[in-house]
Amino acid sequence: MKLFAVVAFVAFASVLAEESYDFKCMTATALTTACTATTGTTLQDAKDLAFCNGPNGEDNNKYTEYACGKCTQDKDGADEAGCLSCAMGAAEDPNEGCNEYAAPTFSFQCYVGKTKTRCPADSAGEAIACFGPAETYEGDVAVLTDGGCGTCADAKTAEFEVDDCLDCSTALCNTSSAKVLVPFLAPLIAALFFL
Numbered sequence: 373m374k375l376f377a378v379v380a381f382v383a384f385a386s387v388l389a390e391e392s393y394d395f396k397c398m399t400a401t402a403l404t405t406a407c408t409a410t411t412g413t414t415l416q417d418a419k420d421l422a423f424c425n426g427p428n429g430e431d432n433n434k435y436t437e438y439a440c441g442k443c444t445q446d447k448d449g450a451d452e453a454g455c456l457s458c459a460m461g462a463a464e465d466p467n468e469g470c471n472e473y474a475a476p477t478f479s480f481q482c483y484v485g486k487t488k489t490r491c492p493a494d495s496a497g498e499a500i501a502c503f504g505p506a507e508t509y510e511g512d513v514a515v516l517t518d519g520g521c522g523t524c525a526d527a528k529t530a531e532f533e534v535d536d537c538l539d540c541s542t543a544l545c546n547t548s549s550a551k552v553l554v555p556f557l558a559p560l561i562a563a564l565f566f567l
Contacts, residue, residue, distance in 0.1 A: 391415045395466035397424035399438045401473050407440030409461075419461030424471035428456035431479040438471055480543040484520045488544060491521035501539060503527050504546035509536040519546040 391411055396404040409422040426438040435454030443455035451457065458470035481488045482502035491502075503526075504519030511517075513531045520527060524537030540546055 391418045393418040393422050393461065393466070395422050395424075395460045395463070396469050397438065397440045397460070398426060398469035398471045398473055404467075404469055405440065407460075416461075420459075422460035422466075423457050424460055424469050425455055425457045426471035427474045427476070428454055429474035429477075430454060431477050433474075433476065436476070438473075482519065482521045483544060483546050485518040489521065500541050500543055500545075501526075502541075502544070502546040503537055503539050506536055506538045511536065 391414055393409045393415060395407050395409070397407050399405045407422070407424070409418045411417040411421055423442045424438075424440060425443045427433050427435050433454040435452060437455075442457040443451040445451055456471070460466065460470050463470055480491050480500045482491055483489065483504070491500075501521070501523045502519065503516075503522060503524045505511075505516050509516065509532075511532060513529070515527060515529055516532045516537055523539050524534050527537065528534055538546075
């Protein structure tokens, strides 16, 4: 009977004993927050529960949170879109979060000729830049007449002047020059005028 009581006491005490693992996770560019993973068994089990999460670094990511723990999951068990979890239990230094800062980036499109083209992601801010020929441009330099991603200054070659070029700052804003639209619209406007 005494043996049973001792075994029961040890079992009960081991259930109440909690092991915890203290670590830090990134919360912003250089800020961290204290986190704790707790379990009723061993320190290794507590380390196995230690996770940080944050944005996964993809373009146009709407997920911006940094936190302790795994990413929240939807009803199907998939991580929230744009979130990435990382295990802290294997980290050599629990004071250095495994969820590194991911600078927000976004991508946009500009026309190159008549083709929608994905432009490189920009991490300096949401600075959309497309270029195309100015209304007054009479030349036939393909780089300019086709247009593209970036600014006129970026695209400038010896074959045209910056004044021949027009910058715009919204996605797909360089659809075509006014030289193309005006001849197309002129007969339409004339027809409507005489109706």
